Amino acid sequence: MDESHRIRPARADDMDRLGEIEVAAGVGFRDLDMAAIADDDPPTAEVLAGYIGDGRAWVVTDETDRPVGYLIADRVDAAGHVEQVSVDPSHARLGLGAALIGAAESWARHQGFTTLTLTTFAEVPWNAPYYQRLGFRVVPAAELGDGLRRVREHEAELGLDRWPRVAMSRPVAAPAD
Ligand SMILES: CC(C)(COP(=O)(O)OP(=O)(O)OC[C@H]1O[C@@H](n2cnc3c(N)ncnc32)[C@H](O)[C@@H]1OP(=O)(O)O)[C@@H](O)C(=O)NCCC(=O)NCCS
Secondary structure, eight states: OOTTOEEEEOOGGGHHHHHHHHHHHHHHHHTTTOHHHHTSOOOOHHHHHHHHHTTOEEEEEOTTSOEEEEEEEEEETTEEEEEEEEEOGGGTTSSHHHHHHHHHHHHHHHTTOOEEEEEEESSOTTSHHHHHHTTOEEOOGGGOOHHHHHHHHHHHHTTGGGSOEEEEEEEOOOOOO
16 A cells, blocks of 8 residues: 555545445456346445444545545454455555455454454455455354354355355454554
8 A cells, every 4th residue: 555545434424435436346246247246235324324433444545535445344253354345446456455454453453353254255366365365264164153154144145155155264463563
């Protein structure tokens, strides 16, 4: 991430922009014949407002303070859980996704969590293989906590398991000196 980008908590007046980012970030799925994912509705304003109100939503902004990526996080099984991370393709591959995950990690650390988790598509290049490069490892199905298992069951009900999906986790790093 260069000096023109900054991470800050998301605000209510960012919400329309977050929807735009989500739609733009979904376009890559269409090229993989995953149009249902590309067409998936972004989180509703009500849902986003809940994350923002609870301090669990962050944006990365450009030099004009316009959000170009965002992340929302949950608490699942006493771990920080990345519910969604999206970066506008016009700002892709600049390390912004990794920086947003770093923000979620800091939050998780302050919550006293020692683990960061997420669920993602196993075979989409910018999903599980990307997270693996960021230090996440697949959690075997037999080792899922109750909360993460419920997340996976809900995703299956939504039809996301038409493509292989996995839960992943990484330890929360110690704070930098
Ligand atoms: C996943 C996502 C947030 C990554 O954001 P980002 O800011 O581009 O990520 P970073 O700059 O930190 O890392 C870039 C790495 O992601 C991977 N990546 C990103 N876009 C990719 C693409 N189109 N094809 C293959 N790999 C890609 C690569 O490993 C890349 O590293 P490289 O540039 O050295 O090859 C972004 O691709 C996105 O919004 N995707 C759509 C939404 C999504 O899938 N969210 C995750 C759901 S679990």
